[in-house]
Amino acid sequence: MQTTTVIDSPATEHAHAHGHTGHHHTETFLSKYIFSLDHKTIGKQFLIMGMIWAVIGGLMSVIFRIQLGWPDETFPILEKMFAAWYTDGKLNPEAYYMMVTMHGTIMVFFVLTASLSGTFANILIPLQIGARDMASPLMNALSFWLFFTASVVMFGSIFLPTGAASAGWTIYPPLSALPQTSPGSGDGMTWWLISMVLFVASTLLGGLNYVSTVLNMRTKGMSMFKMPLTVWALFFTAIIGILSFPVLVSAVVLLIFDRSLGTSFYLSNIVIGGQALPYAGGSPILFQHLFWFLGHPEVYIVILPAMGMVSEILAIHSRKPIFGYKAMIFSILGITVLGFIVWAHHMFMTGMNPFLGSVFTLFTLLIAIPSAVKVFNWLTTLWRGNIKINPPSMFAIGFVSMFISGGLTGIWLGNSTVDIQLHDTYFVIAHFHIVMGIAAFFGMFAGVYHWFPRMFGRMMNETMAYIHFAITFVGSYLIFWPMHFLGLAGVPRRYYTFNEFEAFAHYGTLNKVISIAAIIVFLGQLIFLVNFFWSIKRGRKSTQNPWQANTLEWTSPIEGIHGNWEGDLPEVHRWPYDYSRDPNSDVDFIPQTVPLTEEEKKDKIHH
Amino acid sequence: MSGHLTEEQYKSQVAAVWKSTLWLSIITVVEVVIALTLGHLIPKFILNLFFVLASVLKAFFIIAEFMHLKYEKRAFIISLGVPLIFLVWALIAFVVEGNYWLHLNFPK
């Protein structure tokens, strides 16, 4: 009964579907790998770009960690490599601030926002909901290329004569608004702002696509409450992006006006070098409010995809249904909603209205509830499970560990009274690096190890993966755990050196330990890169369903074809977590495409 | 939504649109007249409250009738309406802050 027809990608009009038969689309290298409209290829493009950026961002952290660990030493070899940033073998203070700023910007926006959800939303959403592609493949490709352009602009700014932006990744005015305040606030800042507007456009195109794909393109039987938690998490991530990034655009546009048109949105009562500037009536705190209205939801954009993937991976590798499927969904929803109303907890020490601060403290502490629901659900999913030890499950468990360690200190920092002591110290650095940096990376690694066979048809090398895991897990704690103590002692963040301060000088050894650990962890990531690229070519061939998972992506041909499925789309009959359902059966998983048995139809638990 | 309307449906929809237009015009005229005549008689707070409510009413006509949202599925309307709560809270928090700056910078 099957006839060969060609239908356009879903975004084109249906009328085009008439009457094309047997047409073969020829593909060149450019159309297949570079300007591809296929969601799987675009996902891989995001992943590779993310890796490049992670290496660059990580290298920057190594450079400033060397400065912090050995502030008195000179490094002629580094001066040879980065001549523009070193004088007499020592890192210039301006270059140090540039490194810190670029490390934050690159890691937060390009790696953990664009690349994390870009990779997995693109690859997993259509495959897991049973769609041929995204709602609009063209917009999807545009999203990647805008991200690419944005990142090229950002990278280019590093080579400007005055250097890249150096006002911190939060680019607070007046430092970022007035070019005379620091070299990086000149052209580098302008390029930063241009790059960020392009980046927001990219996020928006991607996010709109993900949302409408999830809402409209699900295959037969795939109701919203039969979707895997990965898709739910990516769905809410996209919604957060759609609602929060436009506010960054507003903040950036007003900052551009302040910089170029002489307006005073964020500026007032400023004297530089004895000269009073004619700005009046604005407030730098206004920028902080606007920035953090994006900035706080942003951290959930970073962590939610990791949470979703970890939920999925933990259930699969402990061969148990996820504990509290709906509780997971509603806690994602709760985190999404609460994430939008707590932004000013980043600003307790700015001189904002203290009464407002107490309201924000209340809302902030409420986030502990959905977060704890998720943590306990992961733990209870693992509880008495038939846990398979393999790279994805190790990284997923590592994620849970990191999320707990970093999340608990969040409760400290959310209290405005405690924050008075801890604000802008290394305690904050430790908190957010563990909870949204390392944890999100662990989720990302778990995802890459788990879906690598789906992406490339081969398995990654396990030995290298275990070494990678051990170095990353132990090393990350070695970097960030001591920082809590530095922070409690009041050591401030973003300082170029602590030698000058009697109170902090005796932490020199601790700083050395942190720096050594940072360098080792950075080198450890190279093992992952080698493993990744080696396995693409040489890895063991994967079977169709290597993890014995239930979700739809493992029913689609593993070599990856346009349109994802030959013939009809699969039909979904059950939720994605039927693991170890029948103790007497040899097979401990029931894919979503298997129809319900008669007994199951009577038992209405999961339908 | 998609597809082809009967003549009666078409006529009633056209009539609904013109009715909304009339309402929008009336509200705008009333707003301007009140701004011009009663501006100095009524306390500023009550006047502003009236303007805000009138604008929200105008927004309702545009969204419900012109943008056709009234005829969409309820879940869709909710999905668009709920995020606006964030804006309400943002407005409250920002204005409280602005008021606080006023008192910091210009103490009585």
Added chain:
Amino acid sequence: MAEVIEIKEEHHVDQLPTPNNGEGGENSALNISYGKTMMWYFLLSDAFTFSAFLISYATIRISQPWWPDPNVVFKSFPFMAHANVPLGFVSVMTFVLILSSVAVVRAVQEGHRMNQKGVVTWMFWGIVGGVFFLGCQAWEWNNLIHEGLRPFYNPFGPNEAGKTTLFLEKMAMSPGPVAFGALFFGITGFHGFHVFTGVCLNVYGLIGAANGPFHKRGHYEMIEKLGLYWHFVDLVWVFVFLAFYLM
């Protein structure tokens, strides 16, 4: 959409798939096509951009001890040199934008009836309204600039120009709060940019409707999507009008 997906499957040409899903699978959760879903959520996103601007406006305005009275600032009318018509001109602008929006609604309705001529006519009037609005805005900007309003200078205020009122000298050079000009040009400019984009999109819609590609598709969904954007521009104007001219 150059990329063509090749699949083998049973495909009934006479049974057109629903607009929700290319292959008639699970229906859309919200019973609305993905194109319109995208447009709606894009507009929601854009609403957050505008709201951020307007909320910033409210914050800055409330932090100022004094703010210009709109009835004093916006009182000029074209071709009436020394006329004193508070809010007169902006009322005309508002009315034109509403009528333009109505014209596009009518175009959408004619599209549902597959009445090509009706779509073209009403889209045309919608574009005329948009262009007229932009012209009005250009005139108003020009007029205010002539009166001395700049993003960094505000002649409408209680102080004498050049005198200082704040604690630092050489500050507060302008009689009124400088933020007024910046916010006015910034926000109406950003809105005007949206109107301009909308006019361009509507011209695209007009051409598509007049030349027939939309008609051949069997539906005028493109006009609906453009219409959503155009009404949104009108919607934003309601609040810009509220913030700058009424309050």
